[in-house]
Amino acid sequence: MSHILVVGGGIAGVTAATALAQSGFRTTLLEAAPQFGEIGAGVTLSPNAMKGLDFIGVMEEVASAGVEPFRQRIQHWKDGCTLVTMDRADQRGRYGAPYVYVHRADLHAILVEAAREAGVELVTNAAATRVEGTTVHTADGRRFSADAVIGSDGVKSVIRQRFEPLPAHFTGHVAWRALVPISPELAELANFPGVHIGPGKMVTRYPVRNKELLNLVFFARQPGWTDDGWTIRSDPKELIAAYDGWCDEVQAMIFAAAQGPLFKWAINARTPLPTWVQNGNVALIGDAAHAMTPFLGHGAACAIEDAVVLARALEASPGIAEGLDRFVAARHARATFIQAESNANADRMQGQETDMFGLGALRNEESLGLFDYDCRTVRV
Numbered sequence: 001m002s003h004i005l006v007v008g009g010g011i012a013g014v015t016a017a018t019a020l021a022q023s024g025f026r027t028t029l030l031e032a033a034p035q036f037g038e039i040g041a042g043v044t045l046s047p048n049a050m051k052g053l054d055f056i057g058v059m060e061e062v063a064s065a066g067v068e069p070f071r072q073r074i075q076h077w078k079d080g081c082t083l084v085t086m087d088r089a090d091q092r093g094r095y096g097a098p099y100v101y102v103h104r105a106d107l108h109a110i111l112v113e114a115a116r117e118a119g120v121e122l123v124t125n126a127a128a129t130r131v132e133g134t135t136v137h138t139a140d141g142r143r144f145s146a147d148a149v150i151g152s153d154g155v156k157s158v159i160r161q162r163f164e165p166l167p168a169h170f171t172g173h174v175a176w177r178a179l180v181p182i183s184p185e186l187a188e189l190a191n192f193p194g195v196h197i198g199p200g201k202m203v204t205r206y207p208v209r210n211k212e213l214l215n216l217v218f219f220a221r222q223p224g225w226t227d228d229g230w231t232i233r234s235d236p237k238e239l240i241a242a243y244d245g246w247c248d249e250v251q252a253m254i255f256a257a258a259q260g261p262l263f264k265w266a267i268n269a270r271t272p273l274p275t276w277v278q279n280g281n282v283a284l285i286g287d288a289a290h291a292m293t294p295f296l297g298h299g300a301a302c303a304i305e306d307a308v309v310l311a312r313a314l315e316a317s318p319g320i321a322e323g324l325d326r327f328v329a330a331r332h333a334r335a336t337f338i339q340a341e342s343n344a345n346a347d348r349m350q351g352q353e354t355d356m357f358g359l360g361a362l363r364n365e366e367s368l369g370l371f372d373y374d375c376r377t378v379r380v
């Protein structure tokens, strides 16, 4: 039985480790943090992502932990008027899987439990510092060896350094993120989730955790990021100033976000690599392979798709090298396309002429056909 070492226990790594173990591989998952977990924020899982979770047997559990919206809208920054309404009813009928908003911690708990049940060896406090062949060295001096190493260690990936020495780049976008209780003032915004768009900025909101919490993300373009860290404490005055003149609904969301500690994130990404495989035994998945801007809400979806296609390709191949090649052949074009379209979507939604948005054919994750993809059956 081949032994696979997965480095990084985020959405990509835990899903991949589970799928690999379920496919019959001995699997070890290394995570740098003292415990498996995720940040306090929401994530949107489109039907194509949920099909991947179905492959590892947790789709309905995740859907139950989340919220399935039946509609969404895009609104004007200044007066809040609705520019476009998206019908999200019957996503199961249309795409064979639901569209779900979920708290990242809830999703992660379900994924880690699935990994445990599948027999994955879970190792925490194991920060990879370098890879030699298929041996991973960790910060505390341990070494882990296997037949193949899968780098799922996120946008700052150590494993990716074997492919290119460059660090991730700042995309020119920042985000303030908050999870707030759904007060009566926010109830209508939670019932009809969506995004307010305006020149250079947008505000996303949706409910999670049985509609008790509203996930808020305020995106803005900023010319540079000079702090060492990628997440810094932010004074609410900065957020208030950034959205000066935006409509009352946005002001209500800012007021709610300002009640708790507020953090600002640099949105970093990666330029496409020609391949995600080296020497037939080291590969990258998820953000380590193709970190993208979040303007199509598809980074986690791509991570889940990678994980499932990787396990299927390895299981279908006589050897690891062939399996990894088949994985890249099946996934590279789609992920690279989504990276480019995510950037283009920011330009579309944050353009100067908000009044004109939605007058022509809408180009978004659904109209691009991303929801139709099925990682359970795509050719490997």
Ligand SMILES: Cc1cc2nc3c(=O)[nH]c(=O)nc-3n(C[C@H](O)[C@H](O)[C@H](O)COP(=O)(O)OP(=O)(O)OC[C@H]3O[C@@H](n4cnc5c(N)ncnc54)[C@H](O)[C@@H]3O)c2cc1C
Pocket (backbone or CB within 6 Å): 007, 008, 009, 010, 011, 012, 013, 030, 031, 032, 033, 042, 043, 044, 045, 126, 127, 128, 129, 152, 153, 154, 155, 156, 157, 158, 175, 177, 217, 267, 285, 286, 287, 288, 292, 294, 297, 298, 299, 300, 301, 302, 303
């Ligand atoms: C504001 C924002 C909103 C987003 N919204 C959405 C959305 O709605 N839908 C969607 O599909 N995507 C969304 N995304 C993208 C999505 O969050 C990411 O693409 C996804 O989380 C990537 O998962 P990952 O497992 O590849 O990486 P990560 O989540 O970064 O996980 C990497 C893991 O590796 C561990 N690690 C790091 N270094 C090491 C090391 N050296 N050794 C061992 N372990 C290590 C980390 O601790 C972590 O657990 C959003 C992103 C942002 C910034």
